[in-house]
Amino acid sequence: MYWLVALMSVAILGLIVSGLYLEWRPRFVTSIRGWYKPALGTQLVVFVGAQLALLILGINDVLASPETAGAAAEGLKEMSTGMGLAIIGAGIPTGLSTIGAGIAVGPIGAASLAAITEKPENLGRTLIYLGLAEGIAIYGLVISILLLNKI
Template sequence: MNYVLFILPIAALIVTVFLTLRAVKNGKKVKSAVITQLAAFAIVCAVTVAVPVVANAATDEPANATTSAANDGTNVGKEGMGLLAAALVTSLSGVGGGIAVAAAAPAAIGATAEDPKSFGKSLIFVALGEGIALYGLLISILILNKI
């Protein structure tokens, strides 16, 4: 059952990407195709989250029997939320760092081309953008240690 829950969302996303690329080849506007792809991705994510919750509620048993026995059922969802928080911190800080580096690196190259002495100052701004991603990774490691 666990393999099915892992393979089905991946297969659904591959199918939606294929259908989006085919729609763009057939003349559909790229913007509407991307919006359709994002909507399909959101639906797959919602189903991926909802199916295990419904299956767990149908069995009337906690997801982790040892955790519920030790804590009397008070911290059953702590591990899942911790993993979700760590994933969100890592992904969002990575995207933010990528945006910062994408803006700072071309400006640093241009400044260095005009004045080679400004290389050190420019490099600091690029490193600050990369630091955002490293801070997010550090926070996710701290979250995973608390679980």
């Protein structure tokens, strides 16, 4: 199992080192273009394959772990697979709504700056539009809180 983690780490380090090398020496971009894209594709395939292998091979280690005596002694709620999936499901609305709000705020903010430079009296309107776009993230947070109360 450790060899999969090492394989993933080498793939990530290879991507980071090659990215830094090309950032510091941009003139080599044209000379290595022929082999660089296939190499990145290979590293990506190795990384995704290692993640899937960790998921398949590592799930038994996680599910077969013994219950800790400290948690049972303190009277804490037992964490099961279903409870873990429920908590992940409660966090998904916050994550997705935050991504949606980021996608919405970017163009609205750029357009707001352009509108304010032309007519500064439009500041209030543009803030309302930005607030509406940011409200998407707040709605997702509220849904996540409501789902956590049901768990």
